Amino acid sequence: xxxxxxxxxxxxxxxxxxxxxxxxxxxxxxxxxxxxxxxxxxxxxxxxxxxxxxxxxxxxxxxxxxxxxxxxxxxxx
Numbered sequence: 001x002x003x004x005x006x007x008x009x010x011x012x013x014x015x016x017x018x019x020x021x022x023x024x025x026x027x028x029x030x031x032x033x034x035x036x037x038x039x040x041x042x043x044x045x046x047x048x049x050x051x052x053x054x055x056x057x058x059x060x061x062x063x064x065x066x067x068x069x070x071x072x073x074x075x076x077x
Contacts, residue, residue: 003075007045007052008068015044016073023070035061037071 004019018041023029036056037043047053052063063071 004072005075006069007054007063007071007073008065010045010048010073010075012045012048014073014075015042016075017042018071019074020072021070022072028067028070032067032071037061043073 005016010016018037018039020039021029021032021037023032032038036059037054041056044055045052046055046060052065052068054061054063
């Protein structure tokens with residue numbers, strides 16, 4: 001079973017697949033997409049504080065909490 005959660009609520013070590021980007025701001029959407037954060041991509045949370053550090057494929061991406069809130073993940077139980 002899958003749980004859908006916001007990235008900002010995920011602990012370090014969690015893995016999941018991006019299911020949606022929840023923003024009405026085109027500039028933020030463009031920024032997330034340009035970092036490879038697109039629906040269907042598998043990510044792993046490396047660190048949550050002071051900012052989020054994610055493994056996205058072979059790249060690492062850092063995000064602040066305001067951006068992390070806008071990424072919805074499917075987490076496997």
